[in-house]
Amino acid sequence: MTDTFPRELRQALAETSAPLLEGADALPYLDDRSGAAGAAGARALAVVRPGDAAEVATVLKLAHRHRVPVVTRGAGTGLSGGATAVDGCLVLSTERLNRVVEISPEDEVVIVQPGVINADLNAALEGHGLYYAPDPASHAISTIGGNIATNAGGLRSAKYGVTRDSVLALDVVLADGTALHTGHRSVKGVTGLDLTALFVGSEGTLGVIVGATLRLRPLPAATATVSAYYPSVRAALDGVRRISRTGVVPAIAELIDHPSLRNIDENTGSRLTDGGHVLLLVRTDGHAAAAEAEDVVTALRHTGGDAHRVTDEAEAERLWELRRSGRGRTRPLWTVGEDVAVPTSQVARMYEEGERIGRRHGLDFASVAHAADGNLHPVLSRPVPEGVAPTAPAPPELDAAADELVRAALALGGTVTGEHGVGVTKRRWLEDELGAAGLALQRAIKAVFDPLGILNPGKAI
Numbered sequence: 001m002t003d004t005f006p007r008e009l010r011q012a013l014a015e016t017s018a019p020l021l022e023g024a025d026a027l028p029y030l031d032d033r034s035g036a037a038g039a040a041g042a043r044a045l046a047v048v049r050p051g052d053a054a055e056v057a058t059v060l061k062l063a064h065r066h067r068v069p070v071v072t073r074g075a076g077t078g079l080s081g082g083a084t085a086v087d088g089c090l091v092l093s094t095e096r097l098n099r100v101v102e103i104s105p106e107d108e109v110v111i112v113q114p115g116v117i118n119a120d121l122n123a124a125l126e127g128h129g130l131y132y133a134p135d136p137a138s139h140a141i142s143t144i145g146g147n148i149a150t151n152a153g154g155l156r157s158a159k160y161g162v163t164r165d166s167v168l169a170l171d172v173v174l175a176d177g178t179a180l181h182t183g184h185r186s187v188k189g190v191t192g193l194d195l196t197a198l199f200v201g202s203e204g205t206l207g208v209i210v211g212a213t214l215r216l217r218p219l220p221a222a223t224a225t226v227s228a229y230y231p232s233v234r235a236a237l238d239g240v241r242r243i244s245r246t247g248v249v250p251a252i253a254e255l256i257d258h259p260s261l262r263n264i265d266e267n268t269g270s271r272l273t274d275g276g277h278v279l280l281l282v283r284t285d286g287h288a289a290a291a292e293a294e295d296v297v298t299a300l301r302h303t304g305g306d307a308h309r310v311t312d313e314a315e316a317e318r319l320w321e322l323r324r325s326g327r328g329r330t331r332p333l334w335t336v337g338e339d340v341a342v343p344t345s346q347v348a349r350m351y352e353e354g355e356r357i358g359r360r361h362g363l364d365f366a367s368v369a370h371a372a373d374g375n376l377h378p379v380l381s382r383p384v385p386e387g388v389a390p391t392a393p394a395p396p397e398l399d400a401a402a403d404e405l406v407r408a409a410l411a412l413g414g415t416v417t418g419e420h421g422v423g424v425t426k427r428r429w430l431e432d433e434l435g436a437a438g439l440a441l442q443r444a445i446k447a448v449f450d451p452l453g454i455l456n457p458g459k460a461i
């Protein structure tokens with residue numbers, strides 16, 4: 001980097017952009033929700049908030065010329081350190097790129113800028129009879145650009161797939177400022193290599209997404225919710241498999257184990273644990289939602305579930321909100337959270353492995369799971385003892401247990417991260433999953449897009 005970079009950047013953006021943020025003003029843009037070690041201590045040069053794609057290109061051209069690292073940032077809700085600042089970087093925030101550009105009910109597509117919040121997009125679609133399906137639990141706070149860059153999953157992934165399945169085309173600015181359009185507005189299209197898919201999940205390492213053409217779906221005519229309590233996780237997962245055999249594809253199937261139910265009760269005042277040990281929540285949707293829900297109830301009862309359809313809509317919504325409410329804390333805890341995914345036949349084994357690993361290290365284990373797609377969110381924790389500062393370094397057992405947990409997922413044919421992305425926190429397992437040849441090829445691909453390595457260095461791959 002040369003000394004003239006900040007001055008040249010200010011000059012280039014003088015008339016068009018919001019001011020650069022520096023010092024204390026930049027602080028809210030440096031970290032994400034992972035608490036990734038070292039992130040808060042990184043010193044960014046400044047935060048730039050471009051207002052259009054041309055400004056993004058101007059910023060990247062200049063950064064490229066001066067070899068300044070650029071960390072693109074959506075809302076900073078990431079859980080693996082992807083958007084955390086690195087020393088000497090320019091943070092490029094997409095918060096001002098927040099327009100829904102076009103809604104096309106005829107083509108069932110929408111074109112958006114990357115800084116649009118996921119829930120705001122669906123609010124904008126209200127009245128058109130359409131919706132955008134990918135629904136991370138962070139839908140009220142995370143951006144479409146961040147969702148695309150992490151290939152976010154969500155509750156509805158069980159039926160509608162992950163973000164990748166709803167992205168048709170992208171506008172991207174490459175590391176040297178070159179503008180690129182990938183993909184197509186049509187649902188089909190197989191011309192050339194699938195660069196759109198490559199950018200989805202690339203975590204800010206290949207280019208800055210400045211626009212996206214997204215596939216929409218008709219709003220379901222109806223939805224129905226089934227609640228089923230089971231005596232064990234294994235029995236509940238038998239229930240999920242039994243649903244598959246009925247031919248019903250649930251829109252959502254979420255499993256909440258007992259420690260997670262207790263956690264929700266403690267944090268929200270709910271009384272979910274009064275109902276039973278483990279809770280399976282299922283949603284069906286579409287014209288046949290009610291009939292499918294009855295089939296689901298029958299299947300779950302056959303596997304020992306205390307299952308019933310939740311006919312009170314407000315109660316159903318309350319249950320889904322409780323599931324989304326996430327993990328809270330009523331007392332200081334040292335925790336480590338993971339995001340492993342395993343083949344659906346191995347989810348019960350994954351729970352057993354997690355419980356065993358927790359016991360061996362003297363840690364509490366809890367996990368919710370997107371049960372239909374095998375994605376678990378295990379949390380290992382230990383209360384911080386009285387008299388010890390909550391900020392004191394976590395005991396090494398947490399790290400050792402997390403390592404065993406991830407390796408157990410890999411041994412079961414699974415993956416290090418189902419939906420949160422690699423960022424910085426999961427890089428240590430990259431080679432274990434991708435293999436040396438696979439990782440080398442991925443790094444070679446990155447070098448084609450970003451030969452100077454200025455985009456989100458040290459992240460993802």
Ligand SMILES: Cc1cc2nc3c(=O)[nH]c(=O)nc-3n(C[C@H](O)[C@H](O)[C@H](O)COP(=O)(O)OP(=O)(O)OC[C@H]3O[C@@H](n4cnc5c(N)ncnc54)[C@H](O)[C@@H]3O)c2cc1C
Nearest residue numbers: 074075076077078082137138143145146147149153204209
């Ligand atoms: C309470 C809570 C619940 C969550 N639930 C889920 C869930 O159910 N499913 C799930 O998948 N995740 C979930 N997450 C994680 C997080 O919300 C997602 O990873 C989300 O997609 C990140 O979006 P963001 O806008 O905050 O991106 P950021 O955190 O700002 O960035 C994430 C990554 O994307 C890159 N990036 C962002 N914008 C762009 C762009 N325009 N161009 C190129 N790269 C870009 C960044 O460099 C970074 O690598 C949850 C997080 C929280 C706090």
